[in-house]
Amino acid sequence: MRLQIAGAVIVLAACVGAGASLAGTPGAAFGLCAALAIGGALGCLFGRTPTHSARALLATLFGTAGLFLGLGSDLLAVTQLALGAGGALLLLSSAARQMPAAGEQHSLARGVASLLIVGLPTAFIAWRCVGVARFRQAAPPGPRAFSEAAELGVALVDPTRLAVALEIAVLLLAVALVAGAYFLGRARATRAETGGQP
């Protein structure tokens, strides 16, 4: 366990150092966030129990929030931390404790092979996307200095822009809330009928 922690710290320091040598302080911040995100995702894939994976997912959520912050989307970073780290992770870890184990055999080779099979086509698609983006615009702009929360709020309620998308998202959330409450109520009724047996 100590060896794993030491290895993770060394990889993290190497990523920060590489980013700092390439692009100074923003590069170091990017390296830290990227290493957190990818390391957490790998921990999520190779975690032995769902609880371990949920803890590793927390690092991914923090790293992704840092990347959003680096891109200038402060509202999205806060949303990611509040909803993702606060809500989804709590749900996942509590469900992992209550649900029975799947009884799977943990296989490192299987995970690495699947990662290669999925990763190579994805890398090719990303390479093509970068080519198209370079063709369209040679010099990408940097992040803006001010917060975009006010402009985003106006866009979300503007009927000609994103109001319909917001309404659809709200509808989906309402359906999910009602369905979740229905299933929980049904489970409680079943438990009451069986005299408190789970």
Place this chain on the structure above:
Amino acid sequence: MSGLLPILCVSMTLFAIGVSCMLVRKGAPHALMGLVLILNASALNFVAFARLAQDPIDGTAAAVLVLVVALAEVALALAILMHLARADRE
């Protein structure tokens, strides 16, 4: 960091790990965690490409909607799975 390539590399890696997590691991919580990883990668792509196109608001709004819908999906799937697990135990 300016440029699209570093962000796209991170996003691609997250997506690949998420898909692998959904394919390799059998448990439902792992599949849902893989789904969260995939949707995070897509939100990262939305923001990065919107920044490149000099219209960050649309990309950020799309990413916010992706995150919210993903959380609703995770919450509903967990409620259904817990209900099924409880029914199996009975």
